[in-house]
Amino acid sequence: MIKIDNNSSKAIYEQIYDEMTRLILSKALKPDEKMPSVRELAAMIKINPNTIQKAYKSLEEYNYIYTVKGKGNFVKNADEIRSVHIKTMEEQLNSTIRSLKELGLEDEEVIRLVKNILNEGNK
Incomplete structure (x- = not known):
């Protein structure tokens, strides 16, 4: 599900954020799907819960997820997020x-x- 590179110069919470956004935008995580709790995800990938919380906070700040008090974190509608993401990339x-x-x-x-970059992606 989530890949963490301990040798990366990118902070672990940023890697988690990137992986989660990838899963949301690719629709591997469906709209309104419950996300693993901070503790569950921390145990699954053996990362400090504070790091997971920081990633979840960023995901919520950028409207990839929403929180329901007492129930957890849920995925927002990927179509809306995707169009905003595409506009930003454009x-x-x-x-x-x-x-x-x-x-x-x-x-x-x-x-x-651009063609060289596109061809590299097809290798």
């Missing part, structure tokens, strides 16, 4: 392309870079 891509253009790259060069 803005980041737009900014990156603008930066490349400001560095003097022609459209064909930018397209070649």
